[in-house]
Amino acid sequence: MEEASVKEGSLGNKLLEAALWLRRAQQVVVFTGAGVSAESGIATFRDEGGLWARFPPERFAHVSGLLALLRDDPARLAEFCREVIAPIAEARPNPAHRAIAAFEAYIPVVVVTQNVDGLHQEAGSTHVHEIHGSLLAVRSVLGGVEHLRRQDLQEVSKNLRRATVQTSRRRLLWALRRLLGVSHWGPYRPDVVMFGEPLREPDWTLGRRAVHESDVLLVVGTSGLVMPAAELPSEARARGAKVIQIDPHPPDEPVLWLQGKAGEVLPALLQEAFGTSLNATELPFG
Numbered sequence: 001m002e003e004a005s006v007k008e009g010s011l012g013n014k015l016l017e018a019a020l021w022l023r024r025a026q027q028v029v030v031f032t033g034a035g036v037s038a039e040s041g042i043a044t045f046r047d048e049g050g051l052w053a054r055f056p057p058e059r060f061a062h063v064s065g066l067l068a069l070l071r072d073d074p075a076r077l078a079e080f081c082r083e084v085i086a087p088i089a090e091a092r093p094n095p096a097h098r099a100i101a102a103f104e105a106y107i108p109v110v111v112v113t114q115n116v117d118g119l120h121q122e123a124g125s126t127h128v129h130e131i132h133g134s135l136l137a138v139r140s141v142l143g144g145v146e147h148l149r150r151q152d153l154q155e156v157s158k159n160l161r162r163a164t165v166q167t168s169r170r171r172l173l174w175a176l177r178r179l180l181g182v183s184h185w186g187p188y189r190p191d192v193v194m195f196g197e198p199l200r201e202p203d204w205t206l207g208r209r210a211v212h213e214s215d216v217l218l219v220v221g222t223s224g225l226v227m228p229a230a231e232l233p234s235e236a237r238a239r240g241a242k243v244i245q246i247d248p249h250p251p252d253e254p255v256l257w258l259q260g261k262a263g264e265v266l267p268a269l270l271q272e273a274f275g276t277s278l279n280a281t282e283l284p285f286g
């Protein structure tokens with residue numbers, strides 16, 4: 001669906017209203033979930049065929065579950081790691097990420113994301129709070145954080161492809177050594193927040209403050225099911241902010257719903273609000 005059809009289709013008036021809100025905004029927060037990266041080839045969690053449908057979160061979203069798998073079923077753990085890491089290692093920003101970055105030329109924008117794929121920063125967004133952490137960083141028990149390049153994840157992904165065939169615990173840990181292990185700075189792990197763990201700081205404190213200070217909140221591609229992040233849209237509304245939600249599925253809250261895929265609706269919103277279209281060099285590859 002091209003930008004034009006998004007504008008002339010059912011979205012028309014709603015797109016105009018959302019564009020007006022953005023043009024008049026003093027502080028915009030874009031709150032994103034897995035849906036904003038779906039068009040970059042990264043599976044969402046709860047859509048049909050999503051990650052949690054294939055890997056139940058009771059085991060795969062908790063540190064204790066992953067450690068039990070490392071002990072009892074390293075092949076299954078290797079399969080999970082491959083399914084998570086490979087798409088992020090190969091992903092590029094899609095038009096949704098690029099439109100969000102382009103807004104910065106016109107209005108103050110802060111991105112608060114639940115995603116760990118680093119695509120907002122790669123698209124050019126300069127104020128990004130990763131409240132669930134990042135797969136492009138490792139954290140040591142001593143508190144140090146080392147940032148990785150996407151190429152590092154591509155190396156891990158290649159190692160995992162080799163390891164999955166006859167996976168032993170040792171081979172799996174060797175394949176994951178760039179993300180998980182012990183070095184001069186002590187044991188380290190991916191800087192990703194697992195279920196039951198505190199949200200990443202200072203991202204959570206700064207991100208929540210930005211939401212409380214925003215007058216427009218743009219919610220993109222999140223099912224709004226995981227606390228405490230899911231409270232942000234209602235906290236923004238309670239403070240009088242206008243809330244726009246971009247998602248193929250209807251929101252539960254009474255907000256301005258722009259139905260559709262982020263990679264189609266956001267470029268149309270950028271065009272409508274500021275007369276700017278993503279140029280040809282920025283559109284998806286292939």
Ligand code: APR
Pocket residue numbers: 032033034035036038039044045046047050061114115132220221222223224225226246247248249260261262263
């Ligand atoms: N464009 C916009 N939205 C989309 C698209 C798309 N192309 N494809 C799917 N969506 C929407 C779905 O309709 C759904 O509302 O994205 C949302 C994805 O929801 P989830 O899979 O639950 O992902 P998310 O909301 O980010 O999950 C939040 O849960 O498991 C934890 O830590 C994990 O950060 C994650 C958190």
